[in-house]
Amino acid sequence: ELQSNYYAESCPNAEEIINQEVANLYDEHGNTAISWIRNLFHDCMVQSCDASLLLESKRGKGIVSEQSSSRSIGMRNFKYVTKIKEALEKECPTTVSCADIIALSARDGIVLLGGPRIEMRSGRRDGKESYASVVEEFIPNHNDSMTLVLSCFESAGIDVEGTVALLGAHSVGRVHCVNLYDRLYPTVDPTLDMDYAEYLKGRCPMPDPNPKKVRYARNDRETPMLLDNMYYKHLVAHKGLLLVDQQLASNPITAPFVQRMASDNSYFQDQFARALLTLSENSPLTGDDGEIRKDCRYINAD
Ligand code: HEM
Ligand SMILES: [Ca+2]
Numbered sequence: 001e002l003q004s005n006y007y008a009e010s011c012p013n014a015e016e017i018i019n020q021e022v023a024n025l026y027d028e029h030g031n032t033a034i035s036w037i038r039n040l041f042h043d044c045m046v047q048s049c050d051a052s053l054l055l056e057s058k059r060g061k062g063i064v065s066e067q068s069s070s071r072s073i074g075m076r077n078f079k080y081v082t083k084i085k086e087a088l089e090k091e092c093p094t095t096v097s098c099a100d101i102i103a104l105s106a107r108d109g110i111v112l113l114g115g116p117r118i119e120m121r122s123g124r125r126d127g128k129e130s131y132a133s134v135v136e137e138f139i140p141n142h143n144d145s146m147t148l149v150l151s152c153f154e155s156a157g158i159d160v161e162g163t164v165a166l167l168g169a170h171s172v173g174r175v176h177c178v179n180l181y182d183r184l185y186p187t188v189d190p191t192l193d194m195d196y197a198e199y200l201k202g203r204c205p206m207p208d209p210n211p212k213k214v215r216y217a218r219n220d221r222e223t224p225m226l227l228d229n230m231y232y233k234h235l236v237a238h239k240g241l242l243l244v245d246q247q248l249a250s251n252p253i254t255a256p257f258v259q260r261m262a263s264d265n266s267y268f269q270d271q272f273a274r275a276l277l278t279l280s281e282n283s284p285l286t287g288d289d290g291e292i293r294k295d296c297r298y299i300n301a302d
């Protein structure tokens with residue numbers, strides 16, 4: 001069973017240490033807070049909130065990291081998870097799970113980005129496997145249909161309203177040009193605002209005069225470091241970046257929620273909090289299942 005402040009006796013400062021590390025990292029590299037949110041999505045959607053995402057590939061041990069999946073394009077800042085873990089290990093060796101680090105760092109990152117304060121429970125344990133080969137079954141692609149997207153989230157217990165709210169995480173962060181070319185070339189997707197398309201073509205030129213350059217566009221040009229409802233305002237104005245983003249506004253099942261979130265930031269925040277909490281509790285390992293990793297990148301040696 002997950003419980004609030006699970007480490008109250010075993011490591012009373014655990015949540016405070018995570019909070020402090022997340023805040024320090026945010027001061028140095030603001031985009032770490034963004035990464036913690038995406039980490040929670042990519043870990044919890046794939047089977048369980050079990051830190052399977054953090055395992056690194058190890059030949060001989062049969063581990064292929066989920067980070068090597070094509071769905072993980074652009075994921076960054078994993079080295080700073082190691083930093084948070086080191087701070088916890090110093091205070092309480094092999095006590096606080098990597099799965100809880102993923103959940104609680106996301107919680108604290110969301111607050112730093114102006115999002116809601118989510119009361120999360122803890123006590124998740126770490127899995128011993130990485131599920132690289134099935135990541136694509138759990139995490140939709142950027143151009144998948146809304147039907148498929150909704151059924152993926154439904155499998156994690158998240159309803160339509162919650163799914164629309166969670167995609168609001170794309171109110172921060174960036175998208176690499178590989179995920180955008182389809183909407184820009186050879187012809188511009190007619191559902192995309194023309195001026196915005198011109199801007200995106202500037203960010204993602206084709207042919208690329210300098211293919212060695214890593215090119216990307218910000219998800220939200222106006223409030224890039226705020227987890228707010230600007231995302232939905234853009235969708236309504238045909239300025240959704242990914243095809244899935246734009247489809248939220250055109251699909252008759254999701255569109256009413258997009259409209260309401262565009263006009264009501266606190267409604268968005270409430271729904272985001274509710275859905276993220278559900279996601280953060282997707283089939284956790286508890287009791288004697290799994291282990292508490294010493295290093296989030298590797299399974300403990302036996
Ligand atoms: C249908 C569901 C989703 C799809 C297809 C999707 C796809 C993507 C793609 C393609 C990117 C850009 C990666 C890159 O090129 O660098 C991205 C970025 C991001 N996604 Fe999603 N996403 C989905 C849902 C979510 C959810 C539910 C969350 C969190 C609650 C989330 C959080 C993020 C964040 C924070 C970024 C920016 C990362 C950064 O700048 O480092 N996404 N997503
Ligand atoms: Ca997982």
Ligand SMILES: [Ca+2]
Nearest residue numbers: 171220223226
């Ligand atoms: Ca924003």
